[in-house]
Amino acid sequence: MPLPQHHAPNPLMRTSALIRLFHSGLMAVAVTGLFAQTTQDSSPAAKPADSEVITLDDFVVTSSKAEGYRATNAISATGIGTKIGDTPLAISVVTGELISDTGLNEVREVLNMVPGVLTNPVNESRAVIRGFTGLIAYRNGQYRRQLMTTWNMDQVEVIKGPAAIFFGAVRPGGIINTVTSKPVFSGNFTDVKVSAGTDSYYKAEVYTNQVVNDKFAYRVGVGGIDTGGSRDFEYLNELYAGISAIYRPTPNQQISVDLEKIDRDRFYLSSYPVRSLVNSKVYLQPGALAAQAGINRLSTTADSANRAYLTTLGYSGTATAANFYPLYDMFAPIDYGTSLSNDARQVQRSYTVDLEYLAKINENLVWQTSLNYAFDNTSGLQPSDGDTRPYADGSVRFRTEFFINIRDSYNVDNKLTWRFDLGPTKHTLQIGQEYQRVRFDRPGYLNPVNQSYNNSPGNSTVSGVPNKYVTYFFPGGSTPVSIVQVFNESGQTFNIDRKSYDALYGYFIADQAKFFDDRLLVLAGARYNSFTNRTKFDKPVSNSSQSAKNGGLANYDIGKGKGGITPQGGFVFKLLPQLGVFATYSESIEPNLAIDADGNASEPIESEALDFGLKADFYDGRLTSTLAYYTIDRANLAYTDTAKQIATGKSPYYIFGNSEASEGFELETNWTPNNNYTLIAGWARTTRAETTKSNNALFVGRRFGAQPENTYNLWNRYTFTEGPVKGLSLGFGFQHNDGTNLSQDPNIRVWLPAFTTYNAMASYNLKLGDRNVKAQLNVKNLTDERYREGADGYFAPARTIYFSLSTRY
Numbered sequence: 001m002p003l004p005q006h007h008a009p010n011p012l013m014r015t016s017a018l019i020r021l022f023h024s025g026l027m028a029v030a031v032t033g034l035f036a037q038t039t040q041d042s043s044p045a046a047k048p049a050d051s052e053v054i055t056l057d058d059f060v061v062t063s064s065k066a067e068g069y070r071a072t073n074a075i076s077a078t079g080i081g082t083k084i085g086d087t088p089l090a091i092s093v094v095t096g097e098l099i100s101d102t103g104l105n106e107v108r109e110v111l112n113m114v115p116g117v118l119t120n121p122v123n124e125s126r127a128v129i130r131g132f133t134g135l136i137a138y139r140n141g142q143y144r145r146q147l148m149t150t151w152n153m154d155q156v157e158v159i160k161g162p163a164a165i166f167f168g169a170v171r172p173g174g175i176i177n178t179v180t181s182k183p184v185f186s187g188n189f190t191d192v193k194v195s196a197g198t199d200s201y202y203k204a205e206v207y208t209n210q211v212v213n214d215k216f217a218y219r220v221g222v223g224g225i226d227t228g229g230s231r232d233f234e235y236l237n238e239l240y241a242g243i244s245a246i247y248r249p250t251p252n253q254q255i256s257v258d259l260e261k262i263d264r265d266r267f268y269l270s271s272y273p274v275r276s277l278v279n280s281k282v283y284l285q286p287g288a289l290a291a292q293a294g295i296n297r298l299s300t301t302a303d304s305a306n307r308a309y310l311t312t313l314g315y316s317g318t319a320t321a322a323n324f325y326p327l328y329d330m331f332a333p334i335d336y337g338t339s340l341s342n343d344a345r346q347v348q349r350s351y352t353v354d355l356e357y358l359a360k361i362n363e364n365l366v367w368q369t370s371l372n373y374a375f376d377n378t379s380g381l382q383p384s385d386g387d388t389r390p391y392a393d394g395s396v397r398f399r400t401e402f403f404i405n406i407r408d409s410y411n412v413d414n415k416l417t418w419r420f421d422l423g424p425t426k427h428t429l430q431i432g433q434e435y436q437r438v439r440f441d442r443p444g445y446l447n448p449v450n451q452s453y454n455n456s457p458g459n460s461t462v463s464g465v466p467n468k469y470v471t472y473f474f475p476g477g478s479t480p481v482s483i484v485q486v487f488n489e490s491g492q493t494f495n496i497d498r499k500s501y502d503a504l505y506g507y508f509i510a511d512q513a514k515f516f517d518d519r520l521l522v523l524a525g526a527r528y529n530s531f532t533n534r535t536k537f538d539k540p541v542s543n544s545s546q547s548a549k550n551g552g553l554a555n556y557d558i559g560k561g562k563g564g565i566t567p568q569g570g571f572v573f574k575l576l577p578q579l580g581v582f583a584t585y586s587e588s589i590e591p592n593l594a595i596d597a598d599g600n601a602s603e604p605i606e607s608e609a610l611d612f613g614l615k616a617d618f619y620d621g622r623l624t625s626t627l628a629y630y631t632i633d634r635a636n637l638a639y640t641d642t643a644k645q646i647a648t649g650k651s652p653y654y655i656f657g658n659s660e661a662s663e664g665f666e667l668e669t670n671w672t673p674n675n676n677y678t679l680i681a682g683w684a685r686t687t688r689a690e691t692t693k694s695n696n697a698l699f700v701g702r703r704f705g706a707q708p709e710n711t712y713n714l715w716n717r718y719t720f721t722e723g724p725v726k727g728l729s730l731g732f733g734f735q736h737n738d739g740t741n742l743s744q745d746p747n748i749r750v751w752l753p754a755f756t757t758y759n760a761m762a763s764y765n766l767k768l769g770d771r772n773v774k775a776q777l778n779v780k781n782l783t784d785e786r787y788r789e790g791a792d793g794y795f796a797p798a799r800t801i802y803f804s805l806s807t808r809y
Contacts, residue, residue: 053363054419054428056254057081069098069678069717070621070670076141076157076177078512078523079166079430080417085617086521088570088582090160090628092117092668096181098680099150101717101731101761103778103802105203105225107137107150107178112735113713114158115666115682117176118706120790121797129173130160130632131662131689131707136170138177140258140354142372143436145407148262148350151240152207152221154181160666161609161630162588164568165525168434168506172588172607172632173662180258183209183217183246190809197802200228205240218245229267230798231337233344233480236266252360260352268344268382269794271483273334273475277750277793278390281313282306288392297397297471302389309392334390336786336795338475340398341483346380365418372411379404381483383470384459390475397471400458400487404494406441426514430525434506439499446496446539451553453541457492467492500535504591505563521572523584530563531591531604545596564589564604572615583612592638596653603656607634625669635659639695655695660704663688679716685709691744698746705745706752706790708738717761731761742793755787757796771807778802 058081071093073081084091092114104110108119111127118128126133137144160174167175190208195201205223212218223240244258282288288309295305355371384401391397415432445457454460460467468490470481510525537544540553547554570584590605613628637660641653664686672678689707691699715733720726735757742750763776784799 074157077159088572088584092158094156110156115684132171132173134171145376152180154179162586164566164586164588165510168529183219193806195804202226215248234267238264254358256356258354262350264348268346270382271339271341271344302391334475339480340383342480344382344483349377351375368415370413374409376407395474401456402458403456409438411436428512430510432508436504438502442498443494445492451542458490497538503532505530519574524569526567533559578618580615622672628666631663659693661692681714684711705743708740710738712736727765729763734758758782773807776804
């Protein structure tokens with residue numbers, strides 16, 4: 001890294017007096033602003049120019065304000081609609097039209113269009129932004145656990161870097177915010193779309209927009225997916241329903257309601273053992289087969305057996321030796337379509353309710369209150385341990401894992417936005433408060449031998465507890481088993497409930513200012529966050545951090561998450577009206593709620609980031625581009641202190657101060673030279689993504705797993721507007737990822753090969769009777785490339801073909 005290594009000053013050590021001062025400042029500014037607006041003073045210094053008068057529409061950004069693939073505004077970065085070119089952040093927006101043209105059915109697929117973002121084909125909720133992985137997804141500005149299908153999706157916004165002010169405790173790489181379509185007052189219409197594709201894929205969706213009067217409009221949507229798959233037993237069934245409404249009792253007030261319900265049932269993809277990789281010096285080697293002939297496979301893993309044999313060949317028996325090098329083949333020995341079970345199942349339920357109130361107090365002031373309730377339930381019964389390591393003969397062993405993960409969240413957000421002029425400068429000041437309460441419900445198995453809690457019945461390994469293994473299973477040769485039957489034979493079941501309660505409190509102040517006739521645009525502010533956590537068990541357990549100090553058993557656990565202040569400041573300076581240079585410095589914190597056996601609380605994970613680059617907007621927005629360089633330092637990660645745990649006989653203990661860093665470049669361009677042709681292209685080069693300090697020196701300097709150095713994406717479309725093929729559109733694009741290591745672990749020398757996939761589209765606007773109908777054909781993974789993707793090394797989807805018809809009534 002060109003910049004020197006350093007640790008951000010710890011904001012958590014600032015005094016409580018500073019926190020009180022911060023709170024008092026928020027109150028003072030709010031009261032002063034409100035008081036100023038109630039006076040009769042009409043001084044020009046406090047009144048914005050007509051072009052700067054705040055409106056309720058400033059708080060709503062939709063694809064209807066974009067032109068094709070070109071989005072000029074985003075709401076996620078600042079909480080209010082702001083021109084992307086005027087915001088000192090790297091912002092990517094995938095519009096609804098681009099989502100439709102490319103046939104992107106999953107949010108994960110949409111994110112693959114964004115430079116610097118990586119996804120996982122079997123985990124729709126986890127994304128990687130600038131090297132850092134996490135659940136970093138929002139829906140209409142509210143945190144969500146699950147990202148699934150692009151139902152009612154208006155656009156997807158990705159904000160790169162720590163979103164310190166407006167999103168609080170987040171991973172430093174950035175955040176993802178999906179923006180749904182809202183009712184419009186422009187007229188009544190109904191959109192209908194039906195799709196069919198390979199692998200018995202069927203999808204239907206209907207959205208209707210109805211204007212009751214000039215004060216009330218609503219939008220209702222329903223949809224469903226029923227599909228099989230290219231592999232045995234694979235299926236997915238999904239139902240969607242949504243309704244949103246806008247009520248404007250007065251010209252200066254707006255009440256919005258949004259409800260969404262998604263139910264998904266599918267075959268659990270972890271039943272396909274496609275991560276099973278073998279060493280060429282072990283797999284089917286006579287010596288290895290002889291050495292493993294007599295082992296007890298109930299007690300000896302394939303890892304242990306393979307390692308023991310490699311040691312006899314002179315390879316090191318230490319943990320740092322390469323257990324999987326030289327590799328037999330990245331795509332062998334188990335076929336893509338092989339399954340361990342015939343009835344593995346995953347269930348996902350996602351419900352949300354949003355309520356928002358906007359009040360324009362006068363032309364300077366708007367008050368906003370947002371309430372959100374969300375429910376997410378991800379449950380599943382799947383094979384466990386069977387998809388990663390085969391024995392020398394190619395067989396695997398596995399057991400079961402049954403889990404239920406229920407999340408309820410409640411959000412209350414309030415914000416005051418004040419737009420005013422101060423001399424020759426223009427300001428948009430925002431003062432806000434956020435409260436979030438989350439309850440995680442995770443039923444589990446209470447081990448009768450040592451009273452320990454296990455969150456997934458079926459895979460407890462405590463001696464004396466029944467534990468059913470399937471052994472000598474040859475993928476592709478043995479008959480897939482009933483995982484339900486294996487679980488029932490395990491003797492384990494749900495017999496204890498664990499509930500965890502998290503609370504987050506946040507307060508922020510931010511100012512967007514314009515100087516020197518709008519040539520210098522500044523975004524600056526700070527946020528204070530605090531966290532609490534408490535866990536309850538309905539029965540005493542031995543593996544709570546409070547167990548040791550309560551006679552060996554406790555029915556609760558406590559996380560003493562500490563808070564802190566995170567500042568953010570940046571600017572855009574217009575070298576030309578069409579070209580600006582930008583830079584941003586920001587800090588962020590993430591709650592670290594663990595406490596050690598002595599009751600010492602973990603410090604929060606702290607990050608600091610620097611972005612700078614260029615933003616261009618030429619030819620009235622027909623050519624826009626952002627070039628960004630970034631560097632991120634993430635510090636104070638906690639790793640287990642195994643030595644202290646062994647020495648004291650107590651756990652857990654941690655070593656703090658571990659750190660990570662990422663660095664790179666991103667380039668994104670959107671070009672529409674005329675009304676017929678449009679192109680978007682992106683490039684991300686991650687020059688550094690590694691551990692910089694660790695209690696395990698072997699990890700220092702090693703690249704994060706599944707983090708390619710270069711990724712590229714391109715999509716272009718040409719539309720014929722005259723002649724015999726008028727109404728025909730053709731689209732084509734590709735995605736490329738460099739090869740990279742699968743894991744950061746030095747013991748796993750597995751390489752993910754580079755891949756390039758191609759996608760194509762053809763659509764035609766035709767007349768069926770008196771109705772305009774759009775027929776569209778999409779082909780994804782045109783060349784049927786077989787490749788692995790994501791941190792788990794799963795196979796990505798094979799070639800798929802979809803045909804759709806859509807119309808508006």
